[in-house]
Structures are given as C-alpha cells and as structure tokens.
Amino acid sequence: MNTIKVSVPSTSANLGSGFDVVAIAHDAYRESLVLTVIDGGRGEITVESGSRKVAFQKNTAGLAASLIMEEYGISADLRISLTKSIPTGLGLGSSGASAAASVYAMNLAFDLGLSDNEMVRYAMLGETASSGTPHADNVSAALLGGITIVRSTDPMDCVSFRPEYGPNLLTVIPYVRLKNKTRSAREMIPTTVETDRAIDNSRRLSSLIHGLITGDRKSLYFGLNDAIYERSRISLYPYLDMFREKMLELGAVGVCASGAGPSILAFLDEQSDIRSMEKAASSIMGSFKLRFRMVSSGICGGARVE
Amino acid sequence: MNTIKVSVPSTSANLGSGFDVVAIAHDAYRESLVLTVIDGGRGEITVESGSRKVAFQKNTAGLAASLIMEEYGISADLRISLTKSIPTGLGLGSSGASAAASVYAMNLAFDLGLSDNEMVRYAMLGETASSGTPHADNVSAALLGGITIVRSTDPMDCVSFRPEYGPNLLTVIPYVRLKNKTRSAREMIPTTVETDRAIDNSRRLSSLIHGLITGDRKSLYFGLNDAIYERSRISLYPYLDMFREKMLELGAVGVCASGAGPSILAFLDEQSDIRSMEKAASSIMGSFKLRFRMVSSGICGGARVE
Numbered sequence: 001m002n003t004i005k006v007s008v009p010s011t012s013a014n015l016g017s018g019f020d021v022v023a024i025a026h027d028a029y030r031e032s033l034v035l036t037v038i039d040g041g042r043g044e045i046t047v048e049s050g051s052r053k054v055a056f057q058k059n060t061a062g063l064a065a066s067l068i069m070e071e072y073g074i075s076a077d078l079r080i081s082l083t084k085s086i087p088t089g090l091g092l093g094s095s096g097a098s099a100a101a102s103v104y105a106m107n108l109a110f111d112l113g114l115s116d117n118e119m120v121r122y123a124m125l126g127e128t129a130s131s132g133t134p135h136a137d138n139v140s141a142a143l144l145g146g147i148t149i150v151r152s153t154d155p156m157d158c159v160s161f162r163p164e165y166g167p168n169l170l171t172v173i174p175y176v177r178l179k180n181k182t183r184s185a186r187e188m189i190p191t192t193v194e195t196d197r198a199i200d201n202s203r204r205l206s207s208l209i210h211g212l213i214t215g216d217r218k219s220l221y222f223g224l225n226d227a228i229y230e231r232s233r234i235s236l237y238p239y240l241d242m243f244r245e246k247m248l249e250l251g252a253v254g255v256c257a258s259g260a261g262p263s264i265l266a267f268l269d270e271q272s273d274i275r276s277m278e279k280a281a282s283s284i285m286g287s288f289k290l291r292f293r294m295v296s297s298g299i300c301g302g303a304r305v306e
Numbered sequence: 307m308n309t310i311k312v313s314v315p316s317t318s319a320n321l322g323s324g325f326d327v328v329a330i331a332h333d334a335y336r337e338s339l340v341l342t343v344i345d346g347g348r349g350e351i352t353v354e355s356g357s358r359k360v361a362f363q364k365n366t367a368g369l370a371a372s373l374i375m376e377e378y379g380i381s382a383d384l385r386i387s388l389t390k391s392i393p394t395g396l397g398l399g400s401s402g403a404s405a406a407a408s409v410y411a412m413n414l415a416f417d418l419g420l421s422d423n424e425m426v427r428y429a430m431l432g433e434t435a436s437s438g439t440p441h442a443d444n445v446s447a448a449l450l451g452g453i454t455i456v457r458s459t460d461p462m463d464c465v466s467f468r469p470e471y472g473p474n475l476l477t478v479i480p481y482v483r484l485k486n487k488t489r490s491a492r493e494m495i496p497t498t499v500e501t502d503r504a505i506d507n508s509r510r511l512s513s514l515i516h517g518l519i520t521g522d523r524k525s526l527y528f529g530l531n532d533a534i535y536e537r538s539r540i541s542l543y544p545y546l547d548m549f550r551e552k553m554l555e556l557g558a559v560g561v562c563a564s565g566a567g568p569s570i571l572a573f574l575d576e577q578s579d580i581r582s583m584e585k586a587a588s589s590i591m592g593s594f595k596l597r598f599r600m601v602s603s604g605i606c607g608g609a610r611v612e
Contacts, residue, residue, distance in 0.1 A: 021508045151513040151528045192498045207457040209515035222457045
C-alpha cells in the first residue's frame with residue numbers, strides 16, 4: 001500500500017478574450033487529493049469526496065485515473081480521497097482541480113514519467129466527466145501554475161509563465177448554484193461568429209497576452225474584455241457590466257468573468273481602492289439579492305506534493 | 307518654404323494568426339518622403355512618386371496629408387515627393403509606408419503634436435486610398451517600428467515593442483503583379499467563421515504574441531500559422547505550404563505570408579540553414595515559374611527624420 005498526497009490551486013479560465021485558451025492559477029483556494037494504491041487488486045477505483053462516495057466515472061479525478069490505468073495496464077486498486085475546498089460550480093476550476101490532482105498523483109505513484117503536456121491531456125479528458133466537452137485551460141493552470149496558454153490541442157501543448165509584476169487578483173464569488181452550469185454554458189456559445197467580431201476579439205486577445213506577460217496596464221484593460229464568448233453567457237453573470245464599470249472607476253486594471261462564471265475576477269494594482277470595491281460589491285450583489293464572498297489572491301504555482 | 311525629409315521601413319502585417327492586428331517593421335527596405343510646405347498657398351497638394359505625378363486623392367501619402375490639412379485648417383500648398391524603394395503590391399507595406407511617412411512629416415512640419423495613436427489613425431485613413439478598407443497594422447509598424455499590436459481601433463490604440471531576442475527575418479519576394487491585390491485579398495476573407503475555428507485561431511494568436519515577446523521558439527512556430535485568414539487567401543501564394551514545410555525542415559522557426567502576400571516571411575535563428583533555404587526557394591519558385599528575390603533583414607525602428 002502506497003499513499004501520496006498532492007494539492008492543486010483554484011484557477012480562472014478564459015480571462016475575457018482568452019476563451020478556451022488562457023487560464024491563471026491563484027491561491028484563493030488550494031485543495032488536496034490523497035491517492036492510495038493497493039497492490040494486487042483488480043483495478044478497482046473508489047472515489048470519496050469528503051465523506052461521500054461517488055462513482056469514479058462521474059468524477060473528474062476518478063475518470064482521469066481510470067484513463068491512465070487503462071492506458072498503462074495498471075491493475076492495482078486505487079482509493080482517491082478528495083478534500084474539496086474550491087467552491088464547486090462557481091467558475092474557479094473546481095472540477096479541473098480534481099482531475100489535475102489525480103493525474104499528478106498517478107504520475108508520481110506509478111512513476112509514469114508523463115510530460116507536462118501528457119498530464120494536461122489526461123486531466124482534460126478526466127474533466128469531461130463534469131463538463132462534457134474537453135477543454136484544457138483550467139487543468140493546465142492547476143497542473144503547471146502561473147498563467148497558461150493552450151497553444152495547441154492536437155498535439156496537446158501548453159506553455160506556462162509567471163510574470164514579474166504580480167498580478168494582484170480579486171475574486172468575487174456569488175453563491176449561486178446552477179445545475180449542469182458548465183454544460184449549459186457551453187451551449188450558449190454561438191456556433192459561428194462574424195469575421196469582424198472575430199478580428200475585434202483578436203485585438204483584445206493580443207492585448208491580453210501582451211498585458212499578461214508584460215503587465216502593461218492598458219493591454220490588460222483592453223484584453224480583459226470580450227465581445228463574443230463572455231458576452232454570449234452574460235445571463236450567467238448579469239451583474240458583470242455593473243461590476244466592470246464600478247471596479248474600473250475604483251482603479252481596477254481590468255475585470256472579467258472567471259471561467260463560465262458566476263464568479264468575477266478583477267486584476268488590481270497599487271491604483272486600486274480595494275476597500276471601496278468591497279462596498280461596491282455589496283451594493284451590486286445586494287441589488288441582485290445574492291450573497292457573495294470576496295477573496296484577494298495572487299498568482300501561484302500548480303500541483304505539488306504535500 | 308520649408309522642406310522636411312523622413313524615412314520609413316518596410317513592414318509585414320498579419321504574421322499568420324495576427325490578421326489585421328499584428329505587424330513587424332524590418333529593414334529589408336527603407337524609403338523616403340520629402341514634404342515641401344509653400345506658405346501662402348491655397349491648400350493645394352501635389353504628389354510625385356519618382357518622376358511621375360499622381361492625383362493626391364489616389365495616393366496614400368496625398369490622402370493622409372489632405373485629411374490632416376482639412377482637420378487642422380492648413381492652407382499652405384504641399385509638395386510631396388516619394389522615392390519608393392519598397393516594392394509595391396508585394397505584401398511589404400508599401401502603400402502604408404507612404405501614408406505613414408506623410409503623416410510623420412506633416413506632424414513635424416506643422417508642429418501638430420500628434421500622439422502615436424493619432425498618427426496611426428491618419429495614416430490608416432490615408433491608406434484607404436490604396437486598400438479601400440482601413441486597417442492599421444502596416445502603418446502602425448511603419449510609424450512606431452518594432453512589433454506592433456493594434457489593441458483597439460475605436461479608440462485607435464496601438465502598442466509597440468522591440469524584443470530582445472531579435473528576430474532574424476527572411477523575406478522571399480516573388481515578382482508577381484496582381485492588379486488591385488489588396489482589395490481582392492480582402493474579399494477573399496470569409497464573412498463568418500465557425501466558432502471552433504475561431505478558437506483554434508485564438509490558440510495560435512496567443513502563441514504568436516507570447517512568441518513575439520519572449521522569443522519562445524515553439525510559440526512562434528505555433529503562432530506563425532493560421533487556419534482562417536491566411537488560409538482563405540492561399541491562391542495569392544500557392545507556394546506557401548511547400549515553402550513552410552521546406553523552410554521548417556531547414557530549421558526556420560516559423561513561416562507565414564507577409565501581409566496579403568505574395569511575399570513570404572520566415573523567422574530564423576541560429577538553427578536555420580539559410581544557404582540551403584536559398585536553394586530550396588529557387589527550386590520551389592522555379593516550379594511556379596516565378597522570379598523572386600530573397601532579403602535577409604532584422605526588426606527595426608519606425609519613421610524618422612533623414
């Protein structure tokens with residue numbers, strides 16, 4: 001019997017114009033996974049989230065582990081125990097975190113020598129247990145840390161970097177539960193876009209990447225905006241425009257939806273008046289009759305052994 | 307009477323996935339414009355390109371100057387003399403160069419105090435004399451130098467940067483003349499794109515910007531590629547795929563069409579075998595029965611007084 005404990009951070013994907021491509025790892029939350037390997041078993045996987053047993057195929061950690069087991073012909077029994085602290089279904093990469101932690105633990109436990117990109121691939125496939133559609137953004141940030149760009153999905157290829165300027169992040173997390181949010185959110189994305197809007201988004205995305213790497217305030221401001229993807233899901237975070245306007249007034253660098261929402265992510269710097277932002281958030285969320293939490297965080301590393 | 311002489315570099319726009327957004331200034335060519343201001347005139351503009359007189363409204367330098375004259379109520383006569391050395395109609399920013407040089411000279415001659423973005427805007431509008439549709443990519447690079455990102459067109463906003471790693475560039479310029487190429491090239495762009503392809507391009511574009519800033523070889527490789535815009539105009543440079551394959555084999559970092567073509571731009575580094583590339587280019591261009599020229603260049607500054 002062999003036990004390994006790993007942890008992964010919360011993550012925010014998309015960042016406005018970087019839909020399905022860009023994500024950031026932050027220390028708003030960090031949660032752990034314990035993998036126990038029982039040799040001589042028959043390849044059975046049990047998954048416990050807190051004290052609740054869940055079917056492994058329906059859990060992102062369980063599915064990711066089973067894919068690896070199958071591909072590497074592993075016959076040991078696995079016990080995966082998740083201690084969830086990233087709020088689920090709120091756009092903070094909770095489902096991706098479990099998948100990422102599972103793959104990271106499997107790689108170490110069985111000494112598989114997986115590359116970063118191979119880990120991202122397995123975690124992405126594992127996350128389909130929750131999202132239906134494979135997407136690598138959250139899992140890449142949860143695994144590799146920093147800011148990640150999914151450069152390619154075929155072959156899977158991600159690059160991660162950790163910019164010198166920070167950034168300082170603020171997450172506004174409303175307590176809204178939407179059943180199957182991730183699936184429905186995907187259905188809200190239009191199947192075609194007008195070229196002019198696509199080019200408009202290319203401008204924003206170029207700004208975003210420039211801003212994320214260099215810290216250029218104006219590039220981040222232009223980039224943390226989107227006219228297609230974030231916009232098409234506005235009903236999932238109807239308060240976003242009010243937030244954006246108010247937070248920018250109070251000196252935020254930029255504001256965007258965190259993943260498919262409902263959480264909001266703001267990039268801050270020394271010009272930002274956080275105290276007034278808290279008051280503004282109370283007033284805006286109050287008008288939507290929503291309870292919420294605000295968490296200040298910074299960019300952080302990815303998966304690690306605990 | 308007051309005379310000012312300025313020069314501007316050749317430029318390559320798009321760079322694969324950065325259609326209408328990204329451009330680079332290179333010292334493959336540099337050409338000059340002489341602006342003579344004759345006080346007490348009636349606001350007449352004469353444009354000479356070499357020894358040939360051209361109608362100012364049909365010339366990008368003339369149109370740009372006339373727009374500024376009108377907006378600033380300038381009543382002097384202007385004589386614009388262009389010494390074209392950037393080959394025209396070959397995707398090297400020739401029409402944008404004239405517009406950029408004209409605006410740069412006007413700003414100095416009349417001490418207008420235009421910001422970089424205001425200069426880009428006038429030059430962009432001037433370039434419509436040639437292209438029909440305003441686009442700011444070439445003119446931004448010709449004015450500001452380095453690599454430029456058009457972050458926004460409303461308000462006009464560009465950012466320019468000069469990366470530490472180089473890059474080394476190679477331009478392959480076939481002598482093909484297509485009448486009204488820029489206009490027709492624009493009509494080849496589809497009016498809508500499937501979202502999946504747009505996201506695929508977002509990945510490439512994110513890689514491109516990351517690669518351009520950091521010099522990351524793999525990011526440049528992924529980014530100097532496009533599945534929508536460059537692809538839709540492949541008939542303007544039917545040899546691109548052969549070139550790309552061969553040049554990558556010979557150690558190029560990445561290969562793309564320069565603007566709307568027909569020229570090709572390659573990013574090189576110490577792994578690149580330029581000599582063999584010359585031979586390969588001869589063989590490929592020979593098979594298309596095209597004469598061509600290859601020019602090695604580097605990134606360079608923008609408009610300047612001579």
